[in-house]
Amino acid sequence: MATSETDHVYKILELVGSSETSIEDAIKNAVSRAAKTVREMKWFEVVQTRGHIENGAVRHYQVTLRVGFTLDE
Amino acid sequence: MATSETDHVYKILELVGSSETSIEDAIKNAVSRAAKTVREMKWFEVVQTRGHIENGAVRHYQVTLRVGFTLDE
Amino acid sequence: MATSETDHVYKILELVGSSETSIEDAIKNAVSRAAKTVREMKWFEVVQTRGHIENGAVRHYQVTLRVGFTLDE
Amino acid sequence: MATSETDHVYKILELVGSSETSIEDAIKNAVSRAAKTVREMKWFEVVQTRGHIENGAVRHYQVTLRVGFTLDE
Amino acid sequence: MATSETDHVYKILELVGSSETSIEDAIKNAVSRAAKTVREMKWFEVVQTRGHIENGAVRHYQVTLRVGFTLDE
Amino acid sequence: MATSETDHVYKILELVGSSETSIEDAIKNAVSRAAKTVREMKWFEVVQTRGHIENGAVRHYQVTLRVGFTLDE
């Protein structure tokens, strides 16, 4: 955490990622999809974990994230 | 809810709509205004309902929404 | 609120009602559907107001309610 | 929002209004009743939406509001 | 999400599932146990994640879920 | 907390109990009323404490509880 970091302004983006496998995978899917257009993402925070059920079984996980990224100078 | 839907990543937008008529109308105003630039909106969630008062009467309703839309592949 | 009311035990049920028309209508739909099997419902509380969007317009409102009813003696 | 507005101190009042018709009507009833004694109300915020049920149907809506008004100089 | 879906009333059930393996496994255990008596479960939402510790190690995960299911017509 | 306990799935019930005497008594009234139909209740959590007032005095306490019970195998 160098001195220059203290001057950054972050913007927070809210995303929902999905996965049939795991909560971690849903997080990764959201982050990697956002990485196509947003540079300099620094952290995330899980806001909510949900999912869909089909035929009495978990069909997929759905995780809502707040993602912080640096606004370029 | 077809299988392919499970792969979507949603982005969440936060909006405030207003109406002199009703809470539902304030929601519709926010959604239709956003539809001018955002495609593929799927759901909304009411975060807060407020309003202004003038001369002892409700002047208009103001509803804060979180709106989820699919990020195009 | 007669004295005998103070002895009641209430049970709380959580429901989600939908309507294409209004928030009030979504509440009424949930309550009237529950009335088919639950007697003696006394009050409700709105927990969340959401909805779906199709083609850039609100398709229907979806209201989550907690409903209290008296357990029969 | 003129400059002088920035000097105001607001007081917040908490009210519950009722209506057999709609959530908006319950809000209006609370505001118009308060207008009999409180001048210079400026805004409201919905804190909770509840209601009573009788014979399996919604009997009336009950909306809790926080109302802000200017303290006269 | 066909038109007829908009008429459904959902009931929400609250469950706690456990697993010695993972959070996802605790969710699956709760859902599959509920599937024995509840038909037409559609979605879940994680309310709380807890667990027990024995001899300085995580013994099992315990996940509280709200589960929504369609009330049959 | 034997090993077999880790396999249980709990269901959570929400109840409101009343008492003219004390908060503890309102909790006991809700639990003993529920015990008539629900077996294997294990824990409770107080969600809200309210009450009614008559003639300037507390008439009775009303406590909302979440109660967890084991689903029989």
Next chain:
Amino acid sequence: MATSETDHVYKILELVGSSETSIEDAIKNAVSRAAKTVREMKWFEVVQTRGHIENGAVRHYQVTLRVGFTLDE
């Protein structure tokens, strides 16, 4: 709950009562003190329970209440 009750507008007051004896006694102290100036109090809701400690022992309980009363017509 007669029909005419549905027309009432309630105002909510926030109070803190204290007692060296019990939580219930702190609630009663707040309500009976308020009854000196406020007529037609109908219900209360506990917002927070705190207290002071002296010499390693509980000195008194301090309970914050929201109290609803009818605005006279």
Next chain:
Amino acid sequence: MATSETDHVYKILELVGSSETSIEDAIKNAVSRAAKTVREMKWFEVVQTRGHIENGAVRHYQVTLRVGFTLDE
């Protein structure tokens, strides 16, 4: 904190103060304005910090406070 203090009943008032300078100044403005009519204020708690923006700069801070004062015997 003398013994007699444990018998007090406090009333809580909610205020919004503003300042172009600082958050502390907005708090002071609300408290000194309330002091014109309310005696024996003892403590405050910040509920929300907001503000207005004009021409891309902070125009003023707006702080919502809960203020506790002793009800005179």
Next chain:
Amino acid sequence: MATSETDHVYKILELVGSSETSIEDAIKNAVSRAAKTVREMKWFEVVQTRGHIENGAVRHYQVTLRVGFTLDE
């Protein structure tokens, strides 16, 4: 509340106390146990009230407290 008190720094401890008798007794048990090792405790705040149920009856109350104490100079 003498002037010198304004310079104190408090540390907050979180405790859970139990009692088969009452909520107040569970609070006292937690405070008196902590008094064995922590000097200068000043206040507490109830965070959660729970309990266990055995054979359809409340077995004991369990109260989570935040306790503030002065750090010695």
Next chain:
Amino acid sequence: MATSETDHVYKILELVGSSETSIEDAIKNAVSRAAKTVREMKWFEVVQTRGHIENGAVRHYQVTLRVGFTLDE
């Protein structure tokens, strides 16, 4: 607050600003950075106040804001 204002739709942006000096300065840094690309910002709301510590001293403040701005017609 002229009539035409009631027709606006606001969008809410979430930002994190930093400052080594004060909370107010962190707010100003976030707002002035956002002003480079966002026109018509109207209000902000503080969501969280955090900071970093280095060598036992506060290194900088970090304030998370929700900022509302008018969507141009």
Next chain:
Amino acid sequence: MATSETDHVYKILELVGSSETSIEDAIKNAVSRAAKTVREMKWFEVVQTRGHIENGAVRHYQVTLRVGFTLDE
């Protein structure tokens, strides 16, 4: 849950664990690190799940836990 358990006083500790692999692994890392100095840990509760992002990918998970342990008699 034997009778003697009802007399315990628990203390709650708040920890943050990290892992590059999974949320469960971050929980385990926090618990096993704490086990070096804290005996008789009994349960944990997840308070927050966050993480860092580097080069558009999740770098590690960071889970905040509240951990309860028995105070030795």
Next chain:
Amino acid sequence: MATSETDHVYKILELVGSSETSIEDAIKNAVSRAAKTVREMKWFEVVQTRGHIENGAVRHYQVTLRVGFTLDE
């Protein structure tokens, strides 16, 4: 944020600092007092801002902080 940082386990401490001058000063007082006994503090988060009032004026600010520090290996 070097790789080795990802292995840290943090402990969170809760403190209340006071100041007659400003919110920032109350934060600094809490941090510098804690620095006497706690090494490697890394971040803080403001949980609550309160204060005392004397003779109709703010007497001092009181800020509750959660402070995270690294547990030494």
